[in-house]
Amino acid sequence: MAANEDQEMELEALRSIYEGDVCFRELSPVSFQYRIGESGDPKAFLIEVSWPETYPQTAPVISMDAFFNNTISAAIKQSILEKLMVEVEANLGTAMTYTLFEYAKDNKDVFMENQPVNTVTSVSNSIAIGTPDVPASKKKEKKEQLSKTQKRKLADKTDNKGELPRGWNWVDVIKHLSKTGSKDDE
Numbered sequence: 001m002a003a004n005e006d007q008e009m010e011l012e013a014l015r016s017i018y019e020g021d022v023c024f025r026e027l028s029p030v031s032f033q034y035r036i037g038e039s040g041d042p043k044a045f046l047i048e049v050s051w052p053e054t055y056p057q058t059a060p061v062i063s064m065d066a067f068f069n070n071t072i073s074a075a076i077k078q079s080i081l082e083k084l085m086v087e088v089e090a091n092l093g094t095a096m097t098y099t100l101f102e103y104a105k106d107n108k109d110v111f112m113e114n115q116p117v118n119t120v121t122s123v124s125n126s127i128a129i130g131t132p133d134v135p136a137s138k139k140k141e142k143k144e145q146l147s148k149t150q151k152r153k154l155a156d157k158t159d160n161k162g163e164l165p166r167g168w169n170w171v172d173v174i175k176h177l178s179k180t181g182s183k184d185d186e
Contacts, residue, residue, distance in 0.1 A: 006056055010095035017098060024101075030055075033066065034101040036108050043112040045069050045080070047104055049097050056095055059088045072115060080104070080111045 011029055018024035023035040030051040037044025046068040050061040062084050064077045087103050088096065104111070146154070158164055 004053075006095060007051055010056070010097060013095070014097060032097060034104070035068070036101075036104045042071065043108070043115055045072055045108075045112070047080075047084070047101065049100060051097075057093055059085070059092065060097065060100075062088070062100070072112075076112065076115050083107070083111065 025033040027033060033046055033048045035044060035046050045064065046066040048063040048066060052058055052061065062081060064081060069077065084100055087100055091099055
């Protein structure tokens with residue numbers, strides 16, 4: 001029961017510390033992700049920490065299997081995990097999730113020093129994975145699909161060139177002017 005109380009206290013602390021931090025993400029009350037590095041940084045990586053039932057007396061499960069990390073070589077991932085496990089062993093029995101995230105942030109450059117940046121696959125993958133703006137712009141380019149009824153209504157409102165007839169919104173303008181004019185009179 002003490003382990004669960006420790007977990008509840010650590011969960012509350014993590015929520016207050018990382019409130020508003022876009023790099024931190026709570027997947028569940030016992031599973032957390034933290035992005036080390038800026039969004040567009042090709043050397044950024046994601047660490048996932050999950051607590052077993054007996055945490056903090058036992059080691060948390062640390063993973064780098066997130067899709068975000070696909071551009072990182074397996075050797076670099078393994079090296080990072082080994083260095084994090086050394087920190088886990090040093091902090092066993094205490095709340096260590098914050099400590100692990102901060103350790104990774106402080107040592108990001110050391111962890112990623114051998115990670116290649118200039119490869120074509122790394123750059124293209126990091127663009128597709130790291131920036132959510134790219135898919136959004138592709139969606140904007142896609143035309144909206146209209147149903148037959150919507151197309152029919154649109155055709156009824158427009159002329160043969162697809163343009164709305166002159167004065168089609170005059171009623172709305174007159175309504176707007178009458179509303180604004182009555183407020184000025186008061």
